Amino acid sequence: MHKPAFVVIWTTTAWTIPANQALNLNPAIEYALVDTERGVLLLATTLVETCLARYGLQGKVLATTLGQQLGGLNFVHPLAEADAGYDRYSPVYLADYATAEDGTGIVHSSPAYGLDDFNSCRAHGMKVEEIINPVQRDGRYAADFPLFGGEDIWEAVPAILETLRDAGRLFASETITHSYPHCWRHKSPVIYRAAAQWFIRMDEGEGVFTRDKAPRTLRQLALEAIERTSFYPENGRARLRDMIANRPDWCISRQRSWGVPLPFFLHKESGDLHPRTLEILDQAAELVERGGIEAWSRASAEQILGPEDAAHYTKSSDILEVWFDSGSTFWHVLRGTHSHVGGCLGHHDEGPEADLYLEGHDQHRGWFHSSLLLACAIFGRAPYRGLLTHGFTVDAQGRKMSKSLGNGIEPQKVFATLGAEIIRLWVAASDYSGDIAGDDKILARVVDSYRRIRNTLRFLLANTSDFDPARDAVPYEQMLEIDRWALTRAEQFQAEVLKHYDVYEFHPVVAKLQVFCSEDLGAFYLDVLKDRLYTTAPKSLARRSAQTALWQVTHAMLRWMAPFLSFTAEEAWTVFAPGEGSIFKQIYWTFAGVGATTDAALLAKWSSIRSVRDAVNKAIEEVRAAGGVGSSLQAEVTVTAPPETHALLASLGDDLKFVLITSRATLVPGGELTVTVTPSAATKCERCWHWRDDVGHDAACPTICGRCTSNLYGAGETRVAA
Numbered sequence: 001m002h003k004p005a006f007v008v009i010w011t012t013t014a015w016t017i018p019a020n021q022a023l024n025l026n027p028a029i030e031y032a033l034v035d036t037e038r039g040v041l042l043l044a045t046t047l048v049e050t051c052l053a054r055y056g057l058q059g060k061v062l063a064t065t066l067g068q069q070l071g072g073l074n075f076v077h078p079l080a081e082a083d084a085g086y087d088r089y090s091p092v093y094l095a096d097y098a099t100a101e102d103g104t105g106i107v108h109s110s111p112a113y114g115l116d117d118f119n120s121c122r123a124h125g126m127k128v129e130e131i132i133n134p135v136q137r138d139g140r141y142a143a144d145f146p147l148f149g150g151e152d153i154w155e156a157v158p159a160i161l162e163t164l165r166d167a168g169r170l171f172a173s174e175t176i177t178h179s180y181p182h183c184w185r186h187k188s189p190v191i192y193r194a195a196a197q198w199f200i201r202m203d204e205g206e207g208v209f210t211r212d213k214a215p216r217t218l219r220q221l222a223l224e225a226i227e228r229t230s231f232y233p234e235n236g237r238a239r240l241r242d243m244i245a246n247r248p249d250w251c252i253s254r255q256r257s258w259g260v261p262l263p264f265f266l267h268k269e270s271g272d273l274h275p276r277t278l279e280i281l282d283q284a285a286e287l288v289e290r291g292g293i294e295a296w297s298r299a300s301a302e303q304i305l306g307p308e309d310a311a312h313y314t315k316s317s318d319i320l321e322v323w324f325d326s327g328s329t330f331w332h333v334l335r336g337t338h339s340h341v342g343g344c345l346g347h348h349d350e351g352p353e354a355d356l357y358l359e360g361h362d363q364h365r366g367w368f369h370s371s372l373l374l375a376c377a378i379f380g381r382a383p384y385r386g387l388l389t390h391g392f393t394v395d396a397q398g399r400k401m402s403k404s405l406g407n408g409i410e411p412q413k414v415f416a417t418l419g420a421e422i423i424r425l426w427v428a429a430s431d432y433s434g435d436i437a438g439d440d441k442i443l444a445r446v447v448d449s450y451r452r453i454r455n456t457l458r459f460l461l462a463n464t465s466d467f468d469p470a471r472d473a474v475p476y477e478q479m480l481e482i483d484r485w486a487l488t489r490a491e492q493f494q495a496e497v498l499k500h501y502d503v504y505e506f507h508p509v510v511a512k513l514q515v516f517c518s519e520d521l522g523a524f525y526l527d528v529l530k531d532r533l534y535t536t537a538p539k540s541l542a543r544r545s546a547q548t549a550l551w552q553v554t555h556a557m558l559r560w561m562a563p564f565l566s567f568t569a570e571e572a573w574t575v576f577a578p579g580e581g582s583i584f585k586q587i588y589w590t591f592a593g594v595g596a597t598t599d600a601a602l603l604a605k606w607s608s609i610r611s612v613r614d615a616v617n618k619a620i621e622e623v624r625a626a627g628g629v630g631s632s633l634q635a636e637v638t639v640t641a642p643p644e645t646h647a648l649l650a651s652l653g654d655d656l657k658f659v660l661i662t663s664r665a666t667l668v669p670g671g672e673l674t675v676t677v678t679p680s681a682a683t684k685c686e687r688c689w690h691w692r693d694d695v696g697h698d699a700a701c702p703t704i705c706g707r708c709t710s711n712l713y714g715a716g717e718t719r720v721a722a
Contacts, residue, residue: 005033005040007075007092008051008171010103012178013113013191014160015153018086018145019132020077022109022121024095027068029105034059038171042070044105051104055171067094078169085146093124112194133194137255153191196271198253198262198318200377216380219244222372225382232388232504233433240364240372240387250373252324259319261296265305266314274313280304327370330354330383354384356504361389388504390432396439409438418447421567425450428564429510449514453561456517457572459526460554463533464576467547474541474548476593480719481652482659483549485606486525488599490553491591493520497560498588506564513560521553524610528659535688535708537716545719556589608648609659612639612673616660619675629679632661633689636680640670655719663691687712 007023025031032045036052036059043051045064052059071094079086090108097116098107111121112133121131134145141148141156147163148156164170181190202219216224222244231237253262263284265274274280283304287295301310334352359367368387375383393401393409401408414423426446430436476484493516500508529546536542554576562569562583573583616639620632629635637660641649646669649656657665663680680691685705694706701709710716 003040007042008104009106009108014157016110016113019110020108023090023092024098024107024109025067026098027094029067029100030064032064033062035062044100046100081167082163083146093120095120113192195255197251200250202249221376229382230386236389252321253318254321262316262318264316268314323370326367327374356386357384358388391435394435394437396437422446428506431507453517460550464551472544474545479545483545486549487591487594488602491594537711540716542719559588616675619677623677633663635662635677636664637662638666638676640668640674
């Protein structure tokens with residue numbers, strides 16, 4: 001029996017068939033030789049029935065064998081009979097990426113247009129110069145390419161199919177829908193295309209000599225530099241390390257019509273660089289400096305090399321890849337800078353260094369990556385001390401924000417309606433180590449947070465407006481104990497804040513500042529202070545002690561919030577400290593009188609007192625709900641407390657009722673904490689709102705109490721530090 005034998009391939013990219021140079025079979029797959037009226041066909045055994053049905057043929061399996069037995073066979077190109085330009089063989093190469101999931105189990109290989117194809121052909125000994133690459137940069141076949149020269153590859157597909165059909169080499173064709181790579185910007189299909197490139201070697205060569213004179217390869221230097229770099233968050237270290245450890249050589253050229261040119265001249269026959277390449281680089285730099293980036297593209301080979309050399313050399317049209325451009329910014333932007341107090345730029349003997357590079361987490365393979373490799377090649381170290389990576393903005397459902405979905409946040413709209421501070425606070429309050437969610441509801445919650453912080457700040461500013469620290473400040477040891485607690489708690493809080501700022505963690509600072517404003521200040525300290533601030537004599541120790549604490553807390557708070565509520569902090573600073581420049585020229589506050597470390601005993605004592613106060617508030621609220629009292633000042637409480645708690649409360653003396661914000665507080669020793677609430681039978685003072693027995697004691701002031709009369713017209717009440 002004498003019949004033509006064919007190996008049958010299946011492809012979705014018919015435009016690559018003219019450039020076919022090999023066939024790939026899987027060594028572990030069984031293949032069958034099938035006798036049909038069209039000839040003897042080679043197909044994967046498991047796909048024989050499906051393929052014959054598709055081709056409309058009947059067939060008989062003559063023999064089977066594993067793919068590993070077929071390596072090295074040669075088949076004539078399917079277009080050989082149509083044109084002499086295709087009179088070549090396509091050898092069978094064994095490759096694991098050929099599968100029997102669909103098609104025929106056999107992959108046709110055009111090494112110029114697929115990475116697997118390229119690697120397979122190179123692994124089987126095909127030289128780079130032997131690879132057929134007819135598709136030009138404009139997506140057309142070369143003008144002299146047989147049969148299809150000058151045609152657009154997509155428009156040529158019908159002609160390719162027709163030529164195969166006429167040659168008796170087309171078994172079936174159909175239109176299918178499947179995924180295909182597209183340009184993210186223009187949405188047009190893109191293809192893989194082999195092109196000569198320029199590379200920076202990662203592991204070869206003599207290595208880079210560093211200050212210790214020990215040569216290391218570029219990969220080794222980069223991996224060492226990563227270990228000396230701080231990462232925020234820390235998981236960025238493993239990500240960048242893995243990319244550097246596993247990356248191939250760095251391709252630094254691109255074939256585009258715009259960008260920074262590679263000013264090379266290549267010999268027309270050998271492809272070697274011109275021997276004066278270093279001089280030409282300097283010449284190109286001068287041209288660009290004088291005439292802009294287009295000056296090099298306008299310059300002819302004759303102008304650069306002279307007519308004799310120009311006859312033998314071709315001017316390269318390649319450009320540098322953009323990551324090489326951006327990766328060099330440490331040299332162009334930071335060069336000549338030196339470290340300075342409060343600044344962000346450092347300087348080594350070898351060159352500039354930044355404290356921090358900040359970008360999205362995709363830059364581990366982009367800017368962070370290229371900057372590291374360039375700096376290691378030049379200096380033997382990274383161009384940065386730290387890398388901070390953040391996520392991207394998504395909507396409340398975690399979807400990427402996009403114009404087409406209409407789920408984006410328009411910053412200009414937020415600025416116009418809510419103000420720029422809300423955008424800043426939203427970002428600062430989000431954990432940037434992951435993606436940041438945002439929508440109108442989330443922004444509404446941010447507005448509430450902002451209002452809480454701003455209202456606290458307004459209270460602080462209002463109640464220190466008549467305070468002159470040079471004249472009115474009370475020494476720490478003479479301040480009332482609760483005021484000393486406020487400073488100690490603020491110092492403790494500042495230590496927490498600075499630990500977060502040291503590692504660029506903003507969202508814990510925002511969250512903790514809200515709690516500090518609402519609970520430590522608003523719900524407790526400022527609530528207790530209102531009586532002293534509003535009812536005691538303006539220059540009394542009680543009021544000045546409170547103002548001394550508030551003045552220091554305001555100083556500290558404006559500095560805490562300045563990194564993320566910058567406009568609010570700056571505006572408040574001009575009111576609080578006029579004539580003292582910008583808040584951003586200040587350093588963090590040092591609390592006068594408070595020790596280098598917080599007073600743990602004082603904090604523990606007032607933590608216990610606040611727990612008792614919470615229990616008293618709960619008891620008053622239950623009586624209020626039943627209609628027994630109105631405000632807490634209408635209540636008189638009896639607190640029964642165990643010995644240790646009793647001692648803490650007793651140390652407050654008459655100030656206990658002010659801390660509890662009741663008109664009377666009686667302390668009784670007992671076994672466990674209990675609170676009894678009764679409505680006051682006294683009269684309410686219209687000035688301080690306390691219910692007291694001495695309201696109207698002075699006929700001239702019939703509606704106010706004796707304490708208020710003294711504070712207004714007499715010596716005023718006396719309070720001393722506990």
